[in-house]
Amino acid sequence: MKIKINEKELAKLVQPALKDIAKQYDRDFASLSRSHKGKPVEEIKPRIKSIFKKHGGSIDDKELTEYAQKISEGTQIKFHA
Numbered sequence: 001m002k003i004k005i006n007e008k009e010l011a012k013l014v015q016p017a018l019k020d021i022a023k024q025y026d027r028d029f030a031s032l033s034r035s036h037k038g039k040p041v042e043e044i045k046p047r048i049k050s051i052f053k054k055h056g057g058s059i060d061d062k063e064l065t066e067y068a069q070k071i072s073e074g075t076q077i078k079f080h081a
Helices: 007-036 041-054 061-073
Strands: none
Touching (some): 007 061, 041 061
């Protein structure tokens, strides 16, 4: 049996959920950025891990370090669906 999936229709169905998830990450990262700007990367990393875990995700150490460095520098991080 072969199943054919209409990718455009599937994208239409999941897009609202992806946008909602991106907004949740944006809120959490904005809050973290306000409270942890200028703080050491090693102090920020566990907070980022907990954000991803809270939303059912995970993050590798390289990306985790990059995000923590940006937050420490005061760079805004935005997520897009």
